[in-house]
Every structure is written in C-alpha cells, then in structure tokens.
Amino acid sequence: MATSMVARGSAPLLLRSMALLPSPTIGAQRCATLVTLRGGRQHFVLTGQLQSRMGAGNSPVVHQCRRCFGVRASASAEAESSEKKPTVGFLGLGIMGVAMARNLVKAGYDVTVWNRSPSKCDALVKEGAKFGASPKGTSAACDITFGMLADPAAAIAVALGEDGVVKGLGPNKGYVDVSTVDAETSKAIAEAVRATGAQFLEAPVSGSKKPAEDGTLIFLTAGDRALYDEASPILDVMGKSRFYLGDVGKGAAMKLVVNMVMGSMMASFSEGLVLGEKVGLDPETIVQVIGQGAINAPMFAMKGPSMVKSAYPPAFPLKHQQKDLRLAIALAEEVSQEIPVAAAANGLFVRAKKDGRGDDDFSAVIEALK
Ligand SMILES: NC(=O)C1=CN([C@@H]2O[C@H](COP(=O)(O)OP(=O)(O)OC[C@H]3O[C@@H](n4cnc5c(N)ncnc54)[C@H](OP(=O)(O)O)[C@@H]3O)[C@@H](O)[C@H]2O)C=CC1
Numbered sequence: 001m002a003t004s005m006v007a008r009g010s011a012p013l014l015l016r017s018m019a020l021l022p023s024p025t026i027g028a029q030r031c032a033t034l035v036t037l038r039g040g041r042q043h044f045v046l047t048g049q050l051q052s053r054m055g056a057g058n059s060p061v062v063h064q065c066r067r068c069f070g071v072r073a074s075a076s077a078e079a080e081s082s083e084k085k086p087t088v089g090f091l092g093l094g095i096m097g098v099a100m101a102r103n104l105v106k107a108g109y110d111v112t113v114w115n116r117s118p119s120k121c122d123a124l125v126k127e128g129a130k131f132g133a134s135p136k137g138t139s140a141a142c143d144i145t146f147g148m149l150a151d152p153a154a155a156i157a158v159a160l161g162e163d164g165v166v167k168g169l170g171p172n173k174g175y176v177d178v179s180t181v182d183a184e185t186s187k188a189i190a191e192a193v194r195a196t197g198a199q200f201l202e203a204p205v206s207g208s209k210k211p212a213e214d215g216t217l218i219f220l221t222a223g224d225r226a227l228y229d230e231a232s233p234i235l236d237v238m239g240k241s242r243f244y245l246g247d248v249g250k251g252a253a254m255k256l257v258v259n260m261v262m263g264s265m266m267a268s269f270s271e272g273l274v275l276g277e278k279v280g281l282d283p284e285t286i287v288q289v290i291g292q293g294a295i296n297a298p299m300f301a302m303k304g305p306s307m308v309k310s311a312y313p314p315a316f317p318l319k320h321q322q323k324d325l326r327l328a329i330a331l332a333e334e335v336s337q338e339i340p341v342a343a344a345a346n347g348l349f350v351r352a353k354k355d356g357r358g359d360d361d362f363s364a365v366i367e368a369l370k
C-alpha cells in the first residue's frame, strides 16, 4: 500500500467513499467529486476550489453538478446534510487530549468528551462540549470517536473494557486511536472494532503540548482508508500534516521509530550539558553553540534554556518517553535489529523514572546524570 502525505488545506470534501472525477469543468475550474452518502445515494459535489469561488453553502453547488453531468440532483437540504460535520467523541483529556478536543470545539464540531477522572471534562463542557458518561456511551453517540490514552494498557482498557468504545460501535462509525502504542495493541483494537462493522484508524501524533494547542500536530495514520478520508478534515483541525502509511501497525511503528530517535537525542544532549558544565563551560553557551551548528534541533532550542535552570514543566511526560523507548526496543527485538544507543538511553530514562521524575517533562532525564 502506497504511503501518502498531505499537508493541511489540501483535503477534499468530507464523506465516505470519495472518488475524484476525470477533469470535469465548470467554466475554467475542475469541479466535482463523486460522493457516496451513508445511505448509499450518490452526489457530485464541488471541490473546495470552486466552492470557495462560488461562496460556500450556496445552492448552486447541486445545480451546477446536475448541469455538468446530468445527475438528478436532490433537494438542497440533502446537499446540505451531505456537508454536515460528523459528531466527534474524544476520550482521554490529558496534556494532549484536552488541547486537541478544544481545537475541535473551537472549529464548530459537536464534540462529546470523556475522561477516566471526570473532572477533567469540566472546562471543555463549559466551552461547549457534551459530557460523555463512558467510552461506550460516547462512541454510541458519535460518528467518529478519538482516543488519546496514556499507554497500551489504557488504550486497551478504554477500547475493550466493560463499558469500552467497542460496545458502542457499529456500521457507519469509526474509532481513531491517537495514543502512542505498539502495533500489537493497535491490531487487537482494530480487530475488535472491525468485528462490530465499524472502521479503525491508528493515528499517533508527532508533536507535543504546544503543537497540540496550536493545531500543528503530525498524524501518522494507518488502517481503514475510508475512515482516513472521512476523518481527514478533523485531523486537519488538530494537525498541520498527515501521513497515510498503510495497514494497521505501520503508524505505531513510525511513531516508535521517531520517538526512539527523540529519546536518544535528549539523552545525548543531557550528557553534553552535564559534561560541559563539569569541565567549566557555561551551559547556556553550550545551548547557543549547538543552536548555531549542524546539530541544531528545535527540541534543543526549546528545552535547553529550562534544562539549564533545572526546570521541567511537563509537556511530554518522562514516563511516556520511557514507555516509547521500551516499545521501540521490543519492536527491534521482533526483527532482531540491534539498537544499542536507544537501549542505553532507555536505561537513563528508567533511572530517572525510578528517581520520581516520571511526571516531569522528559528533559528531566538530565537529572539522572547529576
Ligand atoms: N505529551 C506529549 O507531548 C505527547 C504525548 N503523546 C502520547 O499521547 C498519549 C497521551 O499523552 P499525554 O496527554 O501527554 O498523557 P497524560 O498522562 O497527560 O494523559 C493520559 C491520559 O490517559 C488517561 N488514562 C491513563 N490510564 C488510563 C486507564 N487505565 N484507563 C483510562 N484512561 C487512562 C488519563 O486519564 P486520567 O486523567 O484519569 O489520569 C489521561 O486522560 C500517550 O500515549 C503519549 O505517549 C504523543 C505525542 C506527544
């Protein structure tokens, strides 16, 4: 299955089973997308390009398509309903989930939120979200449900537990798991979701608290392509780009590879700062020097100044970075690939976690060296 990458702004209109038509035109513009509605009826609707030229929401959308293709267009009410946003469930309002769900509420989606500790729903409910009493109730009430959970155990509990997501799913619904988990977890959830007739997409994200707040995450997706197409406008509210990587497991693997590199980089950066200081270098100057050269990285520029002050306000909790290294090491073992640098970095994160740093930002790994 080919990989595809899309940057925000290039998505076609939402709906299941889209197919671009071969170059029909209205005036000078390429115009239409064949859309299969949930009931199986088909419409031609305009692409965003022409729609914006004509004014979004105008009835000519349907009339123009009938003229072009001789398709019997139905009432404009039906066309309007074809453009209706799906209802969205969001499960897990930790550092990432609360920011992602907030962006969906702000974008005008009808969002139902659930969190294990219910008080974390309060702020979003005040901002316009609905309160979900359980994962099951949320997925039953919504077209597409997202899960942003801590780790594989949490993702499994929320998806497959007694009042889990799967119990509320059925045909014409979708579950998108955006947590960082291993492929095995993702595949187990996919199987249970699909057994209900619903669709599944894994879509872990690259990017931390600030990108989640700014809506600039990178989605690493894999699974049911039709759900990917339908969910893309929603992903584009929360992120700046999205990759479709093929079968379930590929998104999880991509995320673990990326976070394995990140953990090793952070461990190495920490060693540089600690060693430099011990031999009499000013750590702030070390951060500046690294920032000028070939190994400059946004992560060093962002975390360096607070690390120098021994401040670690959590954006990406250390316990999650260690979990990702652990899962990456397990992945490497599956294919007999040596990853000694990541294994050494993991040892450092394990030590920092044992020292009580699990809920600090992952940059607190430097403390394990002091
Ligand atoms: N923070 C970051 O920078 C990034 C994080 N990620 C990944 O996203 C996921 C979430 O991260 P983040 O928001 O930072 O994590 P948090 O620790 O802030 O939030 C974790 C969420 O999972 C819930 N949870 C934990 N255990 C269970 C359980 N057994 N049953 C039900 N719910 C549970 C928590 O509920 P409760 O509030 O009740 O504890 C909370 O909603 C993780 O997989 C992480 O690796 C990915 C990219 C960036």
Ligand SMILES: O=CC(=O)O
Binding pocket: 180, 205, 206, 207, 208, 259, 316
């Ligand atoms: O998973 C963490 C991130 O920053 O990406």
